[in-house]
Amino acid sequence: MNNIEKLALAGLLHDIGKFYLRTKPEENISNYNKEDFKYDHALYSYIAIKKFFREYLEKNLNLNPEEIANIASKHHNPSNELEKIMQIADWFSSAERERIREDEINFLHTVFERVSFTGESDTGGKDFGYYRLEPLALDERIFPKTYEGIYEGNFIRFIGKNKAEIEEELGNYKDLWNEFINELKKLSRFKGKQAFIFIYYLLQKYLWCVPASTYDIEKKSRHYPDISLFDHSRILSAIACAIYDYAKQTGLDISKLDFNALEKQDFLLLIEADINGIQKFIYNLGKTQGIKNFSISKALRGRSFLVSMIPEIISRHILNELGYTITNAIYTSGGKFQLLVANTENNNKKLEEIKEKLQEYFYKEFFAELGITIAYKEFSGEYLTGKDHKNYADVIDELQILLDKKKKQRFDKQIGKDENESKKEFICPSCKKLPVEKEDAICYLCEKSNEIGNKLPKIKYIVFGKNITNQNNITSITLGNFGTVYLVEEENIDKFKDAEEILLLNDTTFEKNNGFKFLGNTVPFIDEDNEEFFKIIAENKDNETFKKGDETLKANVVPFSWLAELSEGDKKLGIFRADVDNLGLIFSDGLRKKGKNDSERYTISRVATLSRMLDLFFSGYINKLVQDFTKESLPIKKKVGNKEIELKNINSLIYIVYSGGDDLFLIAPYNIILDFALRLREEFYKYTGKNLDFGLSGGIYISSPTTPIHMTAKFSENLENIAKKTMFKQNGNIILKDNIAILDKPFRWRDYQGRKTLEILIQNEYSNDNSILYNIGISNPEENKEVVFYEYIIKLANKIIEYYEKDKISRSFLFKLLRFHQSYIGKEEKIKAMIYPKIYYQIARNIKDNDVREFFENTLIKEGFKENGKILITTKNVLKNLDVIIPLVLMKTRGGN
Known part of the structure; x- marks a missing residue:
């Protein structure tokens, strides 16, 4: 390995002693001169590298363990050029540490809680999110555990929980360390660059939830632990490599490198x-x-x-x-x-x-x-x-x-x-x-x-590497001389045992791979558990893709026309596009210092962490969310002629066209996507530590499966734009974005408590200036548009469907309500008084059941849509949105299965 590679590796391991020290190891340190390291955690980095990494550094990376241990651990008291570079890199990367807020709980805060457009409140209550000490995996462990609290001065005071209770719930450092060391043994399978890459991903798996900085007894100082040891270490590693490269290429004497001079260069x-x-x-x-x-x-x-x-x-x-x-x-x-x-x-x-x-x-x-x-x-x-x-x-x-x-x-x-x-x-x-x-x-x-x-x-793996030969029968993506990635099935992975980077998709276990990659790549496909079901679908549709006697459809992606057949009522698809609101503003301003009692949180490590964690949700967790939702939605029953068939098993009902970074594009049976969209928003709310500044706006376009995909993409994009450009006003407060648009109308997702700090900022400082609204994509805001929640629209539609399926209302009654909306409300949403007697007459004439008649009278004429005594949608807003509610009912109840 060259010096840049040595610095990269040492940088990744430079603070491994912080992790080890928190396990309270029983090490005899009397034989070490602490002055060589200056701080305990640096000494324990040296000990950990020599004790747990020695064999692999020698045999698998052909490195001198003593040299790497010294470069990594002596960054507080360097004695040679590479150690000096590590010291300067540590000074630069450590500048990210919190200087005002303090927390004595030694667990990692979610970086999402730190985003605010008004500064972190000194008096107001909020949710503080911590990550549990568990290896990285695509499940609920990547969600922060939130606790209600307030700032008292610069400290957190929790409501209903004390420090000991919280720490007990968040896990044990020793258990996590033992898992880490046990999995480190798999490093013996890899050589050279393969081994280096394995260490990088192994550290990501175990250090993602370990804070880089906590209460420091030696320094008598506290830091707010919201940057992981993994992100701190990889950024330090990057800076160290850049310093070395800069010094070598510009002819600087590394032994005389000066931090203050580099600050200015x-x-x-x-x-x-x-x-x-x-x-x-x-x-x-x-x-x-x-x-x-x-x-x-x-x-x-x-x-x-x-x-x-x-x-x-x-x-x-x-x-x-x-x-x-x-x-x-x-x-x-x-x-x-x-x-x-x-x-x-x-x-x-x-x-x-x-x-x-x-x-x-x-x-x-x-x-x-x-x-x-x-x-x-x-x-x-x-x-x-x-x-x-x-x-x-x-x-x-x-x-x-x-x-x-x-x-x-x-x-x-x-x-x-x-x-x-x-x-x-x-x-x-x-x-x-x-x-x-x-x-x-x-x-x-x-x-x-x-x-x-x-x-x-x-495929199970993607493989990167140069000089890979004899792989002509393996599907690959090649960008000429810029590189190739191979798409590899389980049975072919042994052919790539010498490749530099073998990544397992959406799984953080290590077997034949030396890393992992998260990709939103779940789509419905046909396997042995559902092949017969789709044969019947295909034969019934007389589809040329499959005719009786042809080869099995196993492991084929379900065509969109067949996917639509799984819809309830109308055989249509739902096309859902969404992305995070105001992401550019979040990255440019959400972490900036806002006042004297606020801290400067905008650092390279926090920005890197924010990007990585957002992508983890949209590229990784989205797959589990789709698969779990599918299991909850099964079985699906369908009538084919006089026969009823049942789909009991399928990996997914949702086709992830694209999901990554901060946005997504999904296709599914329309009724599935209507419900899934709400689940997605709720999960994202929890994932971001209940910080409402992380809104999600999207559009759902309901389409025939024969509509060209480029058109459905455009139509759903138009709906997404409607959602993003809509500004509601309620009780004198402006409400921005975080909307879902369907059938050309925007709605709020659900009734979350609290307000966005961006809304508060605009309300307080820009009340007479619409320029900031224009800058975040809102023009011509509707001053008096009332808030209606998508969750309640769906609930009301489902309630009406219950009555329809029990034969307590007729289809003609539903169509009359829709015509009344067209005649007496229209697109302007101005209700004409004539609609009330018209509706009352139709209810009296068509509905015989007393309870059902009372429900419609209350919902459409008197109080609005209620649940458990609470009005969810006022009568006025029920009437205004009949053009969404009734079409949803009609679609779901059309033609049966």
């Missing part, structure tokens, strides 16, 4: 890349005639996966070209990546060369349908330490401006060239963009997307 370079045209590229698919084995559902899935792999491949290529390891990747998700390297002439030159080659490649291979924009910004150490009013947020802001400018210059050198001016007379019948050789063929991108989509249900 622009020695760091932050790189950000954004894949452009993702939405258009993914959804630009259409039905084809006569193309064997081509399926839109497969191709759609394949394109989404292909796009998700592009930043993974390119970020690894750039790091490799510049001589860095995985630790210098700040984040890679949501079609973006961010890297931290040294600001040197050579690095800048190489980046320019890579950018130019990427532009040429994307223009030629993707016909400019996809593009990549890369920008980078140099900055000094002061932006990490916060001196002279400098802040890391300023670096991010300037980088975004550069990135936006670069986006407008995409393909500026390629436009006008004739590489993509095809002389072929045929165009792909699916994407209608790329040329093909003959009329009855699809382009190579559509063909590749279909191949990937067909393969994905079967």
Whole structure:
């Protein structure tokens, strides 16, 4: 290993002693000179590395354990060049620590609770979220456990719980350490870079929930523990590698490196890349005639996966070209990546060369349908330490401006060239963009997307690495010289035993893999448990995809037309698009200091943590949520002729087209997606520590399965925009976003207690200025639009369905209510008085059951929709929203099964 790789590894392990020390180990430290390390945790880092990592460092990484232990642990008292670099990197990375708020509970706070647009309140109550001490996995352990409390001065006082009770509930450091050491033994399976990558992912699995900084007895100081030891260590590692690279390339004497001098020098370079045209590229698919084995559902899935792999491949290529390891990747998700390297002439030159080659490649291979924009910004150490009013947020802001400018210059050198001016007379019948050789063929991108989509249900691993040979029969995604990722099934993984990076999908266990990757990739597929069910569906629809006697459909993605058959009533699909509200503002302002009693929380580690944790939900946990919801929704009964069939087992009823970063696109039977959307919002609320500043706005478009996917994508996007642009006013308070739009109408999700700090800020400081509303995407706010909750709309529709299914109301009655809305309310939502006697007459004439008649009279004329004595929707708002409620009832009850 070279020195950068040694620094990267030592950086990851530099504070492992903090973890070990919290287990209260029985170590005899009398033989060590504490002055060599200065602090106990540094000494215990040395001890832990020598005791638990020695064998693997020698045999698997061919390293001197003493050297690595010294580089890692002597960052408080260095004696050589690499130890000196580690010390300076630690000073820079430790500047992230909280300086005002204090907490003596030695467990990790969720970073989500720290986001606020008004500053953290000194007197108001809030929910404080802590993570339990458990290895990372895609289940409820990634949710913070919240406790109600208030700030008293700078300290937290909890309501109803004391310190001892909370700590007991959050777990035991010794148990977590023992699991960690037991799994460390698996390092013996890997060599060289494989072993280094294993250590990186192993630390992510166990240190994600361990705080980097807690109450320090020696320093007599407290810190607010909201940065994990994993994120602190990987950022320190990245800075250390950048310092070394900067010193070597610029000729600085490392032994004379000065922290104060580096603070003033622009020695760091932050790189950000954004894949452009993702939405258009993914959804630009259409039905084809006569193309064997081509399926839109497969191709759609394949394109989404292909796009998700592009930043993974390119970020690894750039790091490799510049001589860095995985630790210098700040984040890679949501079609973006961010890297931290040294600001040197050579690095800048190489980046320019890579950018130019990427532009040429994307223009030629993707016909400019996809593009990549890369920008980078140099900055000094002061932006990490916060001196002279400098802040890391300023670096991010300037980088975004550069990135936006670069986006407008995409393909500026390629436009006008004739590489993509095809002389072929045929165009792909699916994407209608790329040329093909003959009329009855699809382009190579559509063909590749279909191949990937067909393969994905079967794969268990994705593999990165160079010089992998004899894998011609393995599906792969290749970006020319920039790299390749292989899609590998369980039975083929032994062929890749020498690959550098073998990642298990959506599972953090280590077996033949040395890492893991979270991808929102769940789709409904056919297996031996449901094959007979779908055979009957196929035969009944006379679908050419399957005819009796053909090969099994096992491990095929369920076509959209069949998925629609699983809907209740109308055989339609629900297309759900959503993303996190005001995310740009959250990253640029949500962690900034707001007042003298507030702290500066905007640091590189917190931003990296925020990005990683958001992606963990949308790329990882979304899969479990979909699968759990599917189990709750089964069985599904369906009538085919005179026969009733039952779907008892399927991995998912929801097709994740795309989910990652902070947004998602899902397709499912429409009634499933109506309920799932509400569950998703509730889970996200809990995941973000009940911080209402993390809103989620989306749109659900209900569609025929034959509607082209690019159109459903556009229609659902329009609904999402309606949800985001709607501002409600209630009791004099403005209410922003966090809405769901359906059938062209926006609703609040549900009745959460409390208000967003962004709403309070606007209410207090910008009451007569709409410019801030415009900046967050809200124009022409409706001053008097009343809040109606989506949860209650669904409840009311389901209540009416109960009466319909019991034959206590008729279909003609429902249609009359819908016509009354059209005639006496309309799109302007101004209720004409004539509607009341009309409705009263229809109730009296059509409903015989006294209880049901009383329900409709109360709901539509008197009080509104009530539950347990509480009015959930007023009469006025029930009437105004009959154009949503009644269509939902009619759809769910049409035609039976």
